[in-house]
Amino acid sequence: MDSNTLKDEWKENKLFISRLIVLSILTIFFALILVNQLYKLQILEYQEFTDLSQGNRLKLQPLAPTRGLIKDRNGIILADNIPNWELVLTPEEVNDLDFTLDRLIGLKLIDESYKPRLKNLISSHRQFEPIVISDLSEDQLAIFSVRRHQFPGVNIREGLSRYYPHNQLAAHAIGYVSSISIDELRNIDVSQYAATSVIGKIGIEKNYENQLFGSSGYHHEVVNAQGRVLQDELYTDASSLTQAFNTEFSYKLPKPGKNIITSIDADLQRISENAMGDLRGAVVVLNSNTGDILAIVSSPSYNLNLLAQGISVEGFSQLSNDTDKPLFNRALLGTYPPGSIVKPFLGLGALDSNLIDDDTRPVCSGFFVLPNQDHRYRDWKISGHGSINLHQAIVESCDVFFYELAINMGIEGINNYLRLFGFGENLDLDFSNDAKGIVPSREWKERNFNNFSDKIWYPGETVITGIGQGFTLATPIQIAFANSIIANKGVGFKPRLIIGYEDNLTGEIELIPREESKIINIRDEHWDYVREAMRDVVIDQRGTSFTVMNDVNYSVAGKTGTIQVFSVGQDEFYEEEELEEHLRDHGIFMAFAPYDKPEISISVIVENMGSSSLQAVPIARKILDYYFNEKQLN
Numbered sequence: 112m113d114s115n116t117l118k119d120e121w122k123e124n125k126l127f128i129s130r131l132i133v134l135s136i137l138t139i140f141f142a143l144i145l146v147n148q149l150y151k152l153q154i155l156e157y158q159e160f161t162d163l164s165q166g167n168r169l170k171l172q173p174l175a176p177t178r179g180l181i182k183d184r185n186g187i188i189l190a191d192n193i194p195n196w197e198l199v200l201t202p203e204e205v206n207d208l209d210f211t212l213d214r215l216i217g218l219k220l221i222d223e224s225y226k227p228r229l230k231n232l233i234s235s236h237r238q239f240e241p242i243v244i245s246d247l248s249e250d251q252l253a254i255f256s257v258r259r260h261q262f263p264g265v266n267i268r269e270g271l272s273r274y275y276p277h278n279q280l281a282a283h284a285i286g287y288v289s290s291i292s293i294d295e296l297r298n299i300d301v302s303q304y305a306a307t308s309v310i311g312k313i314g315i316e317k318n319y320e321n322q323l324f325g326s327s328g329y330h331h332e333v334v335n336a337q338g339r340v341l342q343d344e345l346y347t348d349a350s351s352l353t354q355a356f357n358t359e360f361s362y363k364l365p366k367p368g369k370n371i372i373t374s375i376d377a378d379l380q381r382i383s384e385n386a387m388g389d390l391r392g393a394v395v396v397l398n399s400n401t402g403d404i405l406a407i408v409s410s411p412s413y414n415l416n417l418l419a420q421g422i423s424v425e426g427f428s429q430l431s432n433d434t435d436k437p438l439f440n441r442a443l444l445g446t447y448p449p450g451s452i453v454k455p456f457l458g459l460g461a462l463d464s465n466l467i468d469d470d471t472r473p474v475c476s477g478f479f480v481l482p483n484q485d486h487r488y489r490d491w492k493i494s495g496h497g498s499i500n501l502h503q504a505i506v507e508s509c510d511v512f513f514y515e516l517a518i519n520m521g522i523e524g525i526n527n528y529l530r531l532f533g534f535g536e537n538l539d540l541d542f543s544n545d546a547k548g549i550v551p552s553r554e555w556k557e558r559n560f561n562n563f564s565d566k567i568w569y570p571g572e573t574v575i576t577g578i579g580q581g582f583t584l585a586t587p588i589q590i591a592f593a594n595s596i597i598a599n600k601g602v603g604f605k606p607r608l609i610i611g612y613e614d615n616l617t618g619e620i621e622l623i624p625r626e627e628s629k630i631i632n633i634r635d636e637h638w639d640y641v642r643e644a645m646r647d648v649v650i651d652q653r654g655t656s657f658t659v660m661n662d663v664n665y666s667v668a669g670k671t672g673t674i675q676v677f678s679v680g681q682d683e684f685y686e687e688e689e690l691e692e693h694l695r696d697h698g699i700f701m702a703f704a705p706y707d708k709p710e711i712s713i714s715v716i717v718e719n720m721g722s723s724s725l726q727a728v729p730i731a732r733k734i735l736d737y738y739f740n741e742k743q744l745n
Contacts, residue, residue, distance in 0.1 A: 141670035151563040158166035171339050172241070175306035176325030177271060179368030179615060181285055181315055183377040184403070187283055190316070190415075192271040196252045198245040203238040204264030212260060218254055221245045224424035231293050232308070246272050246421065273309065275415035281380050281408045283440040284373075284542065284608060286314025287419045303327050310416075315542050315608065319371055322612065328365035370613035372620065379738060383408045386733040390726065391718040392697075393441040395591040395606075396734060399703060399712045401625045402595075402604030405587070406734070409441040443545040446584035447716055450672030451508045452699050453529065453579035455597060456640045457516060458526030459500050466519050469640070472498045476510035481518070481570055488514050488574050491673070505644035508671060517577025521569060525576055526552040532593035533586050533603065535683050538629050543609040548589055551582035579672060587714045590701050595712035596629055597645070598668075598703035600638040603629030645670055646706050656700065659728040665739040669702030669731070671724060683740075695719040698727040704735055712736060 132266070181190035195326070198220060205211050208230065216223045221244060229244055247255065247267065255267060273288045288309040291299070295310055304310070306327055311317035383394045383406040394408035413430060430438060439445070461467045477495035478487040490510040496503070504512035517525060529535065535550030549555070553568040560566045575581040588606060596603040605628035614622045645668035648654040650661055655671040674697035698717045703709045713734060717726040 120479035121388055124152070154601075155255065172308035172330055173302075173363045173619045174328040174330060174363075175270065176327055176365035177367040177615065178273065178288075179323040179325065179613075180370045182370060182372050182613070183380075184373065184405075184610065185376065187274060187377040189281060189373070189375065191274045191276055193274040195270055195272040196247040196267050197243045197270040198239045198247055198251075198255065199266045199268055200244050201239065201241045208233065212266065215244075215265070218258070220247065220251050220255055222421070222423050225290075225421075228290065228292075232291065232296075233528045240305050241266070243306075246270075251686070254308065255461055271353065273419045277377070277381075278416060279412040280377065280384065281375055282415050283442065284314050284375065284404075284407050285415065286316035286318075286543075287312055287415045288316050289418055290421075308711050309419075313543070315371055315373070318542050319609070323371065325368035325615075326366040328363040329487040330362045330382040338446075367615035371609060372613055374401075374405060374610045375407070375608070376396070376405045376742075379734070379742065380406040380408070382406075382737045383734050384412070385412070386730045388718075388722060390730075391435060391441075392705050392716045392727075393445055393587040393714075394716075394730065394734065395588045395714050396738075397591050397606055397712045398597050399595040399598045399709045400604065402592075402606050402628075403610060403625075404588075404606055405606045407442050407501065407608075409443075409445070410473065411435050411437040413437045440586045441542070441716070443540070444520070444586070445542055445716070446546050446548050446586055447697060447699070448581070448583055448674045449534075449579040450587040450588055450674045450697075450699055451510075451513075451578055451592060452585075452670055452672040452701055453577075453583070454505055454508065454513055455645055456529060456532055456534075456593065457513060457520065457525060457577060458505060458523065458644070459597075459637055459641050461501070461516055461520060461726045462640065463633045464520070464524065467501060467516065469500055469502065469590055470529070472500050473512060473515050474498050475509050477511070478512035479511045479574065481574065482718040484571075486571065488571075491496075502640065502644045502647070503653075505641065505670065506647045506651050506654050514574045515577075517573050518570065520577075522552055522573045522576060524567065525573070526550050526555075529583075531629075532596055532630060533589055534583075534593060536682050538588065538592060538606055539590075540606060540608070542577055544602055545588060546584075546586050549582055549584040551576060556582070587716050589710050590699070590716075591714035594670075594701040594703055594714060595709075596631060597638070597642060598709035598712055599632055600635060600642075601629075601631040602627065603631075605629075637658055642668055642706070649702075656724060656728045657734055659724060663732065663735065663739075665704055665735070666706035667699060667702050667704035667735060668706050670727075671728060672701075673697070673721075674699065676719065696721055698725060698726040700731050702735070704739065711735075738742065 178192055180188055180192070182188055198215070200211070202208070206653070212221070212226055212229065215221050216226065222484050223227070234693070252267065259267075275285065275287070289312050290308055291304060291310045303326065305326070311320040316323065379396065381395060385409050387394055387410040390410060392410055392596065394406060394546055395404065396406040397403065398405055418427075444567070446637055450459055473498040475490055477493050478489045480487055488510070491508070495511065496507055497507045498511055499509050501509070501512070503509070529550045535548055538545050551572070556568050557566045572581055576583055592603060592606055605626045607623075607626065609623060614617070648669050649656050649667050649672065651657060660667060676696055696719070698720060699715065701712070701714045703712045711729055715727040715731045717730065720726045
């Protein structure tokens with residue numbers, strides 16, 4: 112081997128070694144970089160990336176507050192909460208919403224008619240918010256539990272549902288809760304209602320929603336990759352989470368709603384509803400010294416639990432379209448011609464205006480005729496009452512006396528005095544809307560009719576207004592309130608249903624002061640005169656409620672009224688029992704007792720069952736008998 116060959120090999124070896132050294136250095140360099148990066152990720156920045164990863168394992172869960180209870184004046188619970196299981200859907204975890212809902216419908220876990228509403232409800236919430244889509248019975252819970260793995264994004268949780276232990280008792284006053292509608296979602300703080308799906312719909316449940324609801328809380332839940340909650344006691348509070356994940360987590364307890372204390376006497380309410388039975392009509396019983404509503408009945412009624420626990424669209428439609436209108440609140444919204452109920456009020460107005468006195472004695476021959484007219488306005492008593500004064504006209508309910516009195520007062524005078532007692536006005540109740548009714552006048556007629564001839568006020572319309580017929584309309588609660596003003600000789604306390612609040616945690620009670628709303632300045636002798644006449648309606652043998660009320664063991668004053676539904680010509684007569692039921696007269700009765708020191712004022716209206724003495728007075732007696740006999744003993 113020559114020297115040149117050796118030299119070339121040496122050069123090649125040297126070059127190889129140089130390249131190997133460079134490659135080794137580069138390998139070591141990159142290895143150091145990799146080790147450094149691993150050190151940085153695993154040691155230096157471990158906590159940062161651990162914290163970032165918690166979004167996959169932690170979920171902010173809203174906590175629903177406990178809804179406040181509704182109680183009667185003696186502490187009896189009228190609206191309660193009971194434990195239940197809820198079916199909850201988290202939209203972002205559901206791959207195919209329609210498919211999921213259809214499968215739940217197929218298992219009868221939700222009603223098919225709810226699907227459109229549920230889809231609207233789900234779309235209105237944020238995708239990560241769990242939404243209650245149904246309450247589950249024990250059987251439904253078992254059906255879902257064995258198939259739970261088939262429904263990603265759907266879970267079950269413990270909750271509370273509204274329960275009305277007395278079913279339909281005071282239904283129209285209490286109201287009910289049901290699923291939140293799309294319109295309601297626009298008017299509420301959605302974040303507050305993230306953990307519940309119901310809201311008050313009518314009555315106390317609606318009008319005191321803010322007080323009953325309270326405020327929501329929240330906590331963090333640990334979930335697995337499939338979104339299932341990990342049932343690990345380590346993570347049941349914020350401090351455990353902080354310790355486990357080395358970061359701060361907040362926890363807010365929900366604040367329960369306030370309990371509402373109502374003026375209702377549950378026992379008296381039940382007696383009143385039982386007295387009304389299956390008849391259509393209303394009862395209102397007021398404490399005449401405070402305005403407290405002790406009982407309020409609208410009949411027929413409905414089972415609150417039927418609506419609160421979920422009624423199908425078809426079921427609700429049947430209830431809504433029932434010809435007896437069980438959902439309609441007759442006590443507050445039902446407007447009826449008051450009939451002869453107006454006679455004591457017009458009598459007071461005439462006495463106060465010095466239009467009449469006790470010696471004013473027109474002759475009732477069974478009918479009344481306006482000057483220069485032929486039309487006869489008949490009295491209920493065909494033979495007439497003869498010469499009669501105001502006292503006896505109230506006792507016997509003489510129509511002719513009040514036909515003539517109405518003409519003397521004029522429609523404006525009638526309007527003014529009836530309005531003094533709250534007729535034709537909203538009572539601005541504390542738990543629901545009420546109807547104004549109508550107290551007619553020339554101005555009212557001109558404003559409410561279109562045709563020129565219809566705008567004219569005719570004398571004959573004044574005549575029939577004198578006996579509470581024609582355009583005049585009043586609600587049962589207006590009648591009870593106006594009657595309480597007579598009982599108190601001019602002082603009226605605004606009707607109220609809410610008398611206080613109870614703190615759900617401490618039990619502390621805050622009472623609401625009563626509100627005096629009417630003071631009518633009429634001389635005591637006029638109040639006494641009309642009150643005595645109303646007393647004789649009950650104890651005078653000629654009184655229109657004597658037959659039913661004369662043997663009671665407490666003192667009572669009242670006035671009956673019959674509302675003619677079916678009209679006939681002036682020379683025509685009819686047998687009421689031959690008419691179809693919806694054409695028969697309504698009966699009305701108002702009363703206060705005891706006579707000397709009134710405690711309660713009551714109004715009763717019974718639809719299409721004939722004169723007041725047939726149904727309304729007996730119903731009132733059952734209620735009064737209980738109040739002054741059985742209730743006092745208890």
